[in-house]
Amino acid sequence: MNKEYMNFLNFKTELIELLNKYRYEISGTGLDDGSMDVENKLNGSRYILKDGYSDYEATDSDYNLLSTDYILNMFPENNDNEYPYFIDNRIGVFSNNYYKVSEFFMKLYNENKDNVERFRSNANEMDLLFKDGMNYIWIKPRDSSRGYRCRNKVYIDRNLTLNELEVIVKPICCYCERKDIKIF
Numbered sequence: 151m152n153k154e155y156m157n158f159l160n161f162k163t164e165l166i167e168l169l170n171k172y173r174y175e176i177s178g179t180g181l182d183d184g185s186m187d188v189e190n191k192l193n194g195s196r197y198i199l200k201d202g203y204s205d206y207e208a209t210d211s212d213y214n215l216l217s218t219d220y221i222l223n224m225f226p227e228n229n230d231n232e233y234p235y236f237i238d239n240r241i242g243v244f245s246n247n248y249y250k251v252s253e254f255f256m257k258l259y260n261e262n263k264d265n266v267e268r269f270r271s272n273a274n275e276m277d278l279l280f281k282d283g284m285n286y287i288w289i290k291p292r293d294s295s296r297g298y299r300c301r302n303k304v305y306i307d308r309n310l311t312l313n314e315l316e317v318i319v320k321p322i323c324c325y326c327e328r329k330d331i332k333i334f
Contacts, residue, residue: 173190173191173192174188174189174190174191175188175189175191176188176189176199177189179198183200183201184200184201184202184203185198185199185200185201185204186198186199195210195211196210196211197209197210197211197216198210198211198213204309205246205247205250205307205309206309207308207309215308217308217309217310217333218308218333220312220315221306221308221315221331221333222328222331222333223328224315224316224320225320225323225326225327225328225330225331226327226328227327227328227329228327229325229326229327239283239284239285239302240285240287240298240299240300240301240302241284241285241286241287241300241302241303241304241305242287242289242298242300242304242305242322242323243255243276243286243287243288243289243304243305244289244290244291244304244305244306244307244310244319244322245288245290245291245306245307245309245310245334246290246291246307246310246314247307247309248273250307250334251276251288252271252276254305254334255269255271255276255278255286255288258278258286259278262280265280265281265282266278266279266280266281267279267280267281275288276288284302289322291310291314291315291318291319292318293318295318295322296318296321296322298322299322299324299325300322300323300325300326301325301326301330302326302330303330303331303332304323304326304330304331304332305332305333305334306319306331306332306333306334307333307334308333308334
C-alpha cells in the first residue's frame with residue numbers, strides 16, 4: 151500500500167479516537183467555506199472550526215471567538231513581578247501566520263511612517279523600530295523563542311494552540327498584566 155495512503159489512514163484512526171475520547175462529532179457546516187461543525191454528543195453544544203487558511207479559528211455556534219477570554223485570563227490583573235529595565239521597549243507580536251503578521255506590521259508601518267527608524271520584513275522575521283525606541287518584533291511561538299521577555303503591550307494571535315500559549319507565550323510575557331494584552 152502507498153505510504154501516503156497509510157499516513158492518511160493513521161490520521162483518520164487517530165482523529166476518530168480523539169473524537170471518541172472527547173465525545174465530539176464533526177460534520178460540514180453547510181456554509182461552503184471549508185468550516186466544520188463540531189458537536190458535543192453528551193450535551194449538544196455546537197462549535198465551528200474554520201479551515202486551515204483561518205488557522206482553525208474556533209467559535210461557538212453564535213460565532214463568538216472561544217480563545218479571547220482564555221488568553222486574557224492567563225494574565226493577572228496586577229503583576230507584582232519586578233521587571234528588568236532592558237525589556238521596556240520590546241512589544242511582542244505572537245503568531246505562526248506570516249500573512250496575519252505581515253498585515254499587522256504593514257498597517258502599523260503605514261500609520262506611523264514618519265516615526266519609523268527601521269522596518270525589516272521577510273518570511274522568517276519582522277520587526278519595526280520607532281525613533282522613540284519602541285520595538286515591535288514578530289515572535290514565533292517556538293521553543294527557540296523562549297529567551298525573549300516582553301513587558302509592555304503584546305499582541306497574541308487568537309488561533310495559537312493551548313500548548314503554545316501555556317509553554318511559550320506565557321513565560322515570555324511573565325511581566326505583563328491583562329491590560330497589556332491585545333488579541334488579534
